[in-house]
Amino acid sequence: MPVMNIIQAVNDALRIEMRRDQRVVVLGEDVGKFGGVFRATSGLFEEFGPDRVIDTPLAEAGIIGSAVGMALYGLRPVPEIQFADFIYPAYDQIVNELAKFRYRSGGQYPAPVVIRTPYGGGIRGGHYHSQSPEAYFVHTPGLKVVIPSNPYDAKGLLLSAMRGEDPVIFMEPKRVYRAARGEVPEGDYTVPLGQAKIVREGKGITVLAYGAMLHTVIEAAAKAAEAGIDAEVIDLRTLLPLDLETVLTSVRKTGRVCIVHEAPRTCGYGAELAALIAEKALTSLEAPIERVAGFDTPFPYTLENEYLPSPERVMASMRRAVEFQ
């Protein structure tokens, strides 16, 4: 089985789907001849030509707005927003238009657009190349939000997303774009949206994470094991729809929870997870739910390692939960 990184897996998924389905078009800034600033669309322009791999003017609202129109007309657009930090000029098109088209037209006009966008810190990108804006989109009724942590899931989830009927915000963890490598089957397969994955079984505490933070958590869990803490690590993979059952089953077993994300803490996705667990499994809890998140500051440049949750910070949080009596 070939070994790929996440960029190659995304590229592979796009190529497979574009060959399978003539309706799929890719559009965005620098995605054509250049193949994308992270090379995720490399080679697609050469194979599918300028009508299906489109270099657009520099205007995110134009990219998403025109993708919405293409989807309404019957195409399957897969726009790329170069960095998640640049998605805000298209916010109105995403939140008010894309997400709501089906509903507001009484089911007459679905808009199946998959927006791919690299997100997250740890690349010394400062405020404008590091953000994790997933919570804005999870909060928007009508959008699905997917964040893979590894190449296998990236390919399988992207293929599922492109074959679905709903708009999807597909966020790619750019810090591990190249670092996360793994075996990826050749050809077609899908990973269904809405299914989490237990990546490490344990009995002592449930740790929930997704995207780049999953790797931080795995490191923390390995260190915790040396200290006698038996963590169960769950990769959520899809934030909406959430695989709540897998989460609750684990929480009922361990009684302790630590939630990790790099987006700011306040009203971050962890708040929703904590609320859901409290609602559904309060009597199973043996300690307050721990959250490890980015600080409620703008994403810094020089101090990004202070900002980002570290394995040590995650482990300290796990220890607090486990030692709570």
Add this chain to the structure above:
Amino acid sequence: MAVTAKQPVSPDEPFSILDDNGHLLPGAVAPPIPDADLKRLYRGLLLVRIMDDRMLRLQRQGRLGFYMTSTGEEATHLGGVYPLTLDDWIFPSYREPGAAFWRGYTLKEFICQLFGNAEDLVKGRQMPVHHACRRINYVSISSPVGTQIPQAVGAGWAAKISKKSDVALVYFGEGATSTGQFHVGMNFAGVYKAPTIFFCRNNGWAISTSRDRQTAAKTFAAKAIGYGMPGIRVDGNDLLAIISVMNTAVQRARDGEGPTMIEAVTYRRGGHSSSDDPSVYRDPNEPKKWEPRDPITRFKGYLETKGLWTEAWDTQIRDEINAEISEALKAAESVGPPAPDTLFDDVFADLPWHLAEQKQQLLDEIAAAGGVRKLSAH
């Protein structure tokens, strides 16, 4: 065909004063500039060229995370800023450091920003080249392009409301004309006669996207017509021509006649940034075609015709600039990173409770590690 300072051959022809050798074109009139300023301007152009060269090399050596050069576009920096006073505002994009230097942004401040260290005026919160210096009315740079355009309209408009004669100059690339903010900003400025000068550096490339993918219009200057303001196309590699059209635009703004759009036709000879590899998407011979139109060589030619340039002086100021950069670099490299708890400053005017709590958490964590700064390596 003769090109005069007053009358370009056609509205689409960029207005030039100097030919490629720095001689006045037939009938062209140079704007009146004192000799001392002409020499200072030449030094300003050289400073950007040399600084870019040094900083890019520093980046390639791994001593600097990221950099963006302006090679071949230096005349737009100096030509935009020279006709302004220090009270006027500049809303820069990321490719006009020469305008900041002209106004007194020091080389050490510049390099400290690149390092994001404790003496960086931006406090280590932005990527390299995202300068901001209130002292010289040089407003904070944003990576998303075009966001500064309506802001510059607001600043110019505010000056008008406050009955001051300040103008706002906003720099952006031709790629930014595709953004909504450009259209919104131009429209507001036209409607409200804001004393704002829209300075479009048309350098041909927005990362890998060529200028013909940004607009089907023949020129970018033509866009001004739809917003009820003059649009002037100027040779962006001709410092005198830029100063000349800027003089007109500044006068117009101060006289209450409103905004002007300037399209400076130039060329991005380097990559978009140190992370870019233009050989992937553009003919490597294309930048070479622009070398004979180099703005510094042309301006040097002009100084020579005026008896203001000698080889010895040129060598002397290059040596001076290099020594000043070395000194600034040495000073900047000795400055440490910002204190960790500065992370929480400036989010609000006062620190709210939840940030105070998080700040304490970070300080406790560092104290528990024996006070050792092990998280961000420098």
